[in-house]
C-alpha cells in the first residue's frame with residue numbers, strides 16, 4: 001500500500017534457491033502472503049495462512065525448495081554458503097556434546113551494511129530449528145536489535161525470531177537460569193562502538209563475565225555456542241575491538257563478511273593461533289546501504305516501540321511525575337557537560353572516558369532516553385558495571401518545582417533511583 005492509500009497487488013513465483021527482495025519505506029506498507037510452497041525470511045520460516053506486514057524494512061524472502069508464489073527475484077544469493085556455515089557449526093555443536101566442551105563461538109565482522117545482523121539471524125534461526133539455543137551477543141549499539149539503541153546485550157535464543165518484529169519478541173520470553181537472567185542489557189549510550197572505546201571495553205568485559213557464568217551452568221547454552229554481531233569495524237579502533245572480543249568470548253570462528261582487506265588482515269593476525277579460524281563469506285547482493293536518515297528513523301522506531309509496542313503487540317506507557325530527590329542521574333565519560341559546580345573539586349570539565357558525572361536535571365535533559373541502572377549503590381564502578389532494568393523517556397523537566405515528567409512502561413515508582421543518560425534523544429510524535 002502506497003502512502004497515498006493506493007493498493008497494488010503483485011504475484012511472484014520463486015524457483016528453488018531464489019530470493020524475492022523488497023524495500024519498504026517508512027510511511028508505506030507491504031503485505032506479504034505465501035500462497036504455496038515453503039519460504040523463509042532471514043532464517044525464519046513463513047506460514048501459508050498469515051499475512052505479514054512490513055514498514056520501513058528491507059526484506060528478502062528466500063526459498064530452498066520452491067516453487068512458491070510470492071518485485072524483483074534474485075537468482076544469485078549466498079544462501080548456500082550461509083547454510084554450509086550453519087552445517088559446519090552444527091558439527092561443532094555435535095562434537096561439543098560428545099566432549100562436553102563449548103560449542104562454536106562465532107564473531108561476525110565487516111563494514112557497515114553487509115548483512116551481519118541478517119547473517120546472525122539466519123545462523124541463530126537455523127540453530128534453533130535444530131533444537132539448539134545459542135546465545136546472541138549484540139555488540140552493535142547503533143540498532144538496538146534487542147531493546148534500545150545504545151545498548152549492548154546478550155539473549156538466549158529460545159523462540160523463533162519474528163519475521164515482522166525481529167528479535168524483540170523472542171528476547172522478552174527467554175527463561176532465567178541460576179544467577180543469570182537473559183536478556184542481559186548494558187547501557188553504553190553511544191551509537192558507535194568506537195566512540196567511547198574504554199567504556200565499550202568495560203561493558204563488554206562485564207557482559208562476557210555474565211555470559212560465561214550462564215554457559216557454566218547451562219549445558220544447552222554451552223553446546224549451542226555464541227553468535228556475536230558487531231557494527232562496522234574496519235579501522236584501527238575496529239581491529240582493537242575485534243581482538244578484545246576474541247579474547248573475551250573465547251571466539252574460535254571469525255566470519256568476515258564482504259571485505260577482502262579485513263579478511264586478509266584477520267587471517268594474518270590469527271594465522272599462528274590454532275584456536276581461531278578466520279573465514280570469509282560473500283555479502284548478499286540484496287543487502288542495501290541504509291543512509292543516515294534511514295538509520296535515524298530505525299533508531300526512532302526502536303525507541304517508540306520500547307514504549308508503545310508494535311502493531312502486533314501494542315503497549316500503553318505511563319506518564320509519571322518524579323521528584324528530583326527520588327533519583328540520581330549520571331552521564332558517563334567524554335562530552336559530559338555537567339555544570340562545574342556538580343563536579344568534584346579538582347576535576348576539570350573534560351572528564352575521562354569512564355568517569356561518571358552527576359547531572360543536575362534541567363531543560364537540556366528533556367527528550368532524553370534514560371536507562372535505569374540495576375546498581376544498588378552510587379559507587380562509580382558498580383554503577384558503570386551494572387546492567388539495565390529498563391528505560392524511561394524524559395518528557396519535561398520543571399526546575400522550579402524540582403519535578404520531572406517521564407514516560408515509563410510501568411506505572412508507579414521507578415524500580416531504582418540510579419539513572420544513566422547517554423546521547424540518545426527522541427521526540428514523541
Ligand code: ATP
Nearest residue numbers: 058059060112113114115116117118284286287288
Ligand atoms: P550494520 O552495519 O548496521 O550492522 P549489517 O551489516 O548488520 O548492518 P544488515 O542489518 O544485516 O547489515 O542488513 C542491512 C539491510 O539490508 C537490512 O535492512 C536488511 O534487512 C537488508 N537485507 C539484508 N539481506 C538482504 C537480502 N538478501 N535482500 C534484501 N535485503 C536484505
